[in-house]
Amino acid sequence: MKLSSASKAVFLALLAMGLSACGNLSREVAKDGSNAQQLVWPKPEDVTPIHRGGTFPELAALRQVHTGLNKQQISNLIGWPHFQEGVWGVREWNYVFNFRDGDSDRVTVCQFKILFDEDKLARSFYWMPDSCARYMTPEPMPAPVAAKVAEHDTSLSADALFAFDRSSIADITDGGRARLDQLASELVAEKDRIAHIEVVGYTDRLGSDAYNQALSQRRADSVRQYLVADGVPADSIAAEGRGKSDAIVQCAEQARKALIACLAPNRRVVLRVEMHGE
Numbered sequence: 001m002k003l004s005s006a007s008k009a010v011f012l013a014l015l016a017m018g019l020s021a022c023g024n025l026s027r028e029v030a031k032d033g034s035n036a037q038q039l040v041w042p043k044p045e046d047v048t049p050i051h052r053g054g055t056f057p058e059l060a061a062l063r064q065v066h067t068g069l070n071k072q073q074i075s076n077l078i079g080w081p082h083f084q085e086g087v088w089g090v091r092e093w094n095y096v097f098n099f100r101d102g103d104s105d106r107v108t109v110c111q112f113k114i115l116f117d118e119d120k121l122a123r124s125f126y127w128m129p130d131s132c133a134r135y136m137t138p139e140p141m142p143a144p145v146a147a148k149v150a151e152h153d154t155s156l157s158a159d160a161l162f163a164f165d166r167s168s169i170a171d172i173t174d175g176g177r178a179r180l181d182q183l184a185s186e187l188v189a190e191k192d193r194i195a196h197i198e199v200v201g202y203t204d205r206l207g208s209d210a211y212n213q214a215l216s217q218r219r220a221d222s223v224r225q226y227l228v229a230d231g232v233p234a235d236s237i238a239a240e241g242r243g244k245s246d247a248i249v250q251c252a253e254q255a256r257k258a259l260i261a262c263l264a265p266n267r268r269v270v271l272r273v274e275m276h277g278e
Contacts, residue, residue: 201215
């Protein structure tokens with residue numbers, strides 16, 4: 001990949017700062033990059049001169065950031081880190097991002113941190129404040145039925161479907177039933193174009209691996225059963241639980257109530273729709 005003159009200048013400047021950096025800001029980053037003994041956030045005003053005031057990331061690119069990416073792949077999506085902690089040898093990158101909500105002129109300033117494992121692969125992600133994690137999740141947009149189905153991937157908040165730690169059909173909330181009824185109606189209307197539907201359940205990291213795997217499977221099964229009862233063909237829809245894998249956000253240790261709230265984006269049920277001829 002050839003870099004433009006501007007990109008080369010940015011790269012060389014960051015490389016020079018990396019060579020003079022003194023190491024990670026956070027204390028005792030775990031070997032697998034899953035956490036740190038103490039997260040340390042640099043002051044936003046300490047960004048490098050070329051990042052003064054932070055940047056406005058492309059949301060579509062930001063939402064492609066996930067575990068397992070290497071540093072070059074991360075930089076292709078959201079750019080190089082904004083501070084002088086270094087580039088290649090370190091296991092922590094920090095950013096200052098600006099966001100606008102809708103058509104509002106109000107700008108929200110957020111800090112984003114990535115921790116890497118010993119192989120320099122991205123493993124955990126943090127936001128300050130925690131509420132900024134919402135920008136990693138696409139907001140639901142009203143659209144015609146055909147357009148919604150054509151998106152292929154619909155993410156439902158598990159908290160909106162079930163009470164915390166619940167999973168049966170009887171536990172589905174009134175609001176969750178209304179949303180599933182709407183979704184079932186859309187899927188039934190498009191059933192001749194649908195090749196396959198997969199319901200995938202996820203949990204947060206609280207609890208054991210075995211418990212979370214079972215909980216995610218029960219929730220996926222309940223959503224599938226509900227949609228089938230609403231008319232979605234049973235032979236076109238499958239359910240799978242993936243426990244606490246593929247986390248959208250990582251949250252520092254804090255009071256349990258606050259931690260549960262922070263981890264909410266990870267608790268979800270995703271419907272993946274495969275259409276004929278697409």
